[in-house]
Amino acid sequence: MKKVTAHDVARLAEVSQSAVSRTFTPGASVAPDTRERIEKAARKLGYRPNAIARSLITRRSRIIGLVMSYLENQFYPVVIERLCQALQQDGYHVLLFISQTEDADEVLTDILQYQVDGIVMASTSLSSALASDCQNAGIPVVLFNRVAQMGAMGAYATSSVTSQNRDGGRMVGELLLRTGHRRIAWLAGAENASTSRDREAGLRDALEAAGMPLHARAVGHYDFAEARRAVLAMFKDPANRPDALFSANDHMAIAALETLRTELGLEVPRDVSVVGFDNVPQAAWPSFHLTTVQQNIDEMVDATRNLLFDQMGGQIMARSVDVPCVLVERGTVGVRDGQAGRKPTKSRKTP
Amino acid sequence: MKKVTAHDVARLAEVSQSAVSRTFTPGASVAPDTRERIEKAARKLGYRPNAIARSLITRRSRIIGLVMSYLENQFYPVVIERLCQALQQDGYHVLLFISQTEDADEVLTDILQYQVDGIVMASTSLSSALASDCQNAGIPVVLFNRVAQMGAMGAYATSSVTSQNRDGGRMVGELLLRTGHRRIAWLAGAENASTSRDREAGLRDALEAAGMPLHARAVGHYDFAEARRAVLAMFKDPANRPDALFSANDHMAIAALETLRTELGLEVPRDVSVVGFDNVPQAAWPSFHLTTVQQNIDEMVDATRNLLFDQMGGQIMARSVDVPCVLVERGTVGVRDGQAGRKPTKSRKTP
DNA sequence: CTGAAAGCGCTTACAG
């Protein structure tokens, strides 16, 4: 019932407490037979080193704080899973915080008290006040799937890893143009989210290059119900309907698909094409078979780890990594008119 | 850059370190003006009490270990979200572990080192060896959505909270019988999962009471791809096809829906009815509009907290709580024959 | 109300 400590083990094995500590410290020097005696005693007593005490003295908790908000978007559970596992393999652990508000400040003061070795913030941004608090405290922060505001010097104030969202947006724009669409609409996520802004910028790049205006635009705030409302508004006038809708993420694209079919009686892709972003598991379900841009989660997780470890190792400059993303053509983009567009072949079949 | 401690604050405020500590300990006695001076100094230096050091001395980390495995089933992200938030409000934090294997033992020794105040294990079970380790260490464990094996004395060895799964299963069985189904099939989850076993038992209760045999049975292991395979096998023989399929959870029910429609060309509910369990967000999507049994997550989370806190407070006996669940009738159950069944009215419309 | 002191369970130079 009461906790067994290194002292108890030392007593049983008839050695000093230091020896016990060394036995459980990789790379410390202990004579083989001493170690064996200690391990036996430890096993007998059910001894497990106290990680809290270790953290206090080593000043490294081996805990990473992870701040999350929108778990309903299936992209994030996948991120949690991969990130947790990667970190576990490195001997780190994840303290999870859910921040319902976009502003993660209050949650952060909490995290800081736990002496985490690093923080990753997914789909949230932090005030520059907190960012500099972390910097002062020497705690590396990396933004996941969101990019920091430019700092005063034009340098990035906080590290971040994202996809090449602008590229992804451009790829979708080009696909839509190539397949003959002329009334292309954009369904934005949150206006202040860099993902949404960058993907939109990419789309606009493509449109501009072709001298084509954006046909319509609405904001869905990365939310299912709001996306539905936005779609209803955009498609209100039957005479002036978009022939393609590019949604800032799959979560909203699926909401759009549902709304288009069920409430507006439109057929996809016959009446309107739909493209998303993320490639969440549901995008591959036959009911949706959604054409989308895949974010490479594994590479993003890898980059996050590297950034974190570099900065824990003293690398002080913040860096921004962006990972290539790939177009996954499934069934929600059609070919319009007698346009010289090619059919959506080359589909990367994802079962 | 270097960490500021209570000593630094004490020096600046010209008081003892003890006074600083008291200022940050709710309920400790400090003179108002002393407290004010200390708070000012703390603010100036950006002092934040070190939770690690506090944990070491108080022997309470205010950390709860949460073990998870299947995040692809959307039920669990919702659980994480609610549980985290509830615990955060109580001043606790969540250390998240992903255990890919059903056997969470290795992950547990890790958790134990972090001196967590309690552990909740979702959809995983732990070996009785580890369970007694936790008991010896005085760390309460509660199983979430899974029930422990009976102990030697017929008492439950580990606390748990579940839905009234057997009731839920029976409700579905009764609904299916009432609507005239005569060839009812069961799609099991994992054979060793109590959820699957209990829901099946409930279904069988209903069938037996009506003198009706179970028409078919297959195992989907709570997995999308495996559920698809199981459905294909069950519906192989067109002459002997089930007229209703009850799936152990929504995740597999959706897989079944997709397979039935896309690969077998069957229409739901005209050709076959489908019922799930959980009421995940996707079940309400128009493409599925799945009739299912809703697990009351909020009540389950509440029960989990209570169990945890009671046991941290010294309540030694393990308890099992089961929460009522409710049938949510949507569109995937039809009425068969000239049977005296009533139409699936009384739909709890969930938008 | 306040301070000096002991102690939580470890790690890590420092001697031997």
Add this chain to the structure above:
DNA sequence: CTGAAAGCGCTTACAG
């Protein structure tokens, strides 16, 4: 290789 000792940053009786 091994042990005695200092110290990580707090909390909490114990005196005053």
